[in-house]
Amino acid sequence: MxxxxxxxxxxxxxxxxxxxxxxxxxxxxxxxxxxxxxxxxxxxxxxxxxxxxxxxxxxxxxxxxxxxxxxTPVVAADVRDAAAVVGALHELVTRVAVPRLFAADVEAMRAANERFAAAVRAGEVEAALQADDDLHDVLVRVCGNRAAAATVARYIPLIRRLERRRFGEGGTCRSVELHDQLIRACAAGDVDGAVRVTAEIWRGLAELADSD
CATH class of the missing domain: 1.10.10.10 (Winged helix-like DNA-binding domain superfamily/Winged helix DNA-binding domain)
Structure with missing residues (x-):
């Protein structure tokens, strides 16, 4: 530091x-x-x-x-609980944000996913997690719900500790393809589709905690 x-x-x-x-x-x-x-x-x-x-x-x-x-130790139950809360809020954020997205917002998500994919291939954990945050933060920003944004920011560090450790053990963090699906749904204005993909992303994090 x-x-x-x-x-x-x-x-x-x-x-x-x-x-x-x-x-x-x-x-x-x-x-x-x-x-x-x-x-x-x-x-x-x-x-x-x-x-x-x-x-x-x-x-x-x-x-x-x-x-x-x-x-504190990395406790699977704590990560699972945090992922459930953050996932539910991201579903809310996605539902509100998708109809408000501009082309530039979708392009920012694509660029973030490209950085994410490159970082995963290179095994660069910090860059991958930052790019993942950048992608989802587009939706949080566009949604404009400050309570949701503050709650997500509060609980993400608990989740990131486990994600980072798993990435370091040879995992691939989150799926680039799931991000692509999310971006396609956002670009098409498909609110329900974007919410479904968001739910799948966060279910994967809960399963990560369950397997710890």
Whole structure:
């Protein structure tokens, strides 16, 4: 993790620590200390403590007062629950967004899937997951439902930890073909078809958790 600028310190501390947990730089079960991370990030302890509180609330850290704060293990049931919530919200987002899409939005989804496919072929996990986020974020943005967007952002890190580990074990993350099907449905204005593909994508993530 790199030192962060002294702007929006709480949010930047949160993002840096969250990303380090999701990527495995800080491993499951690792004890974290506010003083240590504050020094690494070039911050005071206050924004790091605030970040810890948020990460505990989101399930990436667990804390026992006056004892420890540590990274939670990757628990299949937690990932399955998160995938169920995020999947349901993506179905809602897709249903609302598809009629509002412009050609440029569909093209942005195609470009993201091309990056996704290239990253999968190259075994570049971070690039693949970022491209996957970019693709689905088009629909979230166009939908304009801030509550859905905030909830998705909250629970995606729990899911990404398992996805990243499976990708590193030789998996292919999500199907490029499913993305293609989703994009074709969006381009055709086929709301029901796009929702069906979205549901299939998120069922696959639930099954990933069940097989862990």
């Amino acid at each position: 790199e030192p962060v600028p002294r702007t929006l310190l709480r949010d930047r501390a949160y993002a840096a620590i969250r990303d380090a947990i999701v990527t495995g730089e800080i491993e499951p079960g690792a004890v974290v200390r506010d003083a240590d991370l504050a020094e690494r990030l070039g911050l005071s302890r206050a924004p790091v403590r605030e970040a810890f509180s948020r990460l505990v609330d989101e399930g990436l850290l667990e804390s026992k007062p006056q004892s420890y704060t540590r990274v």
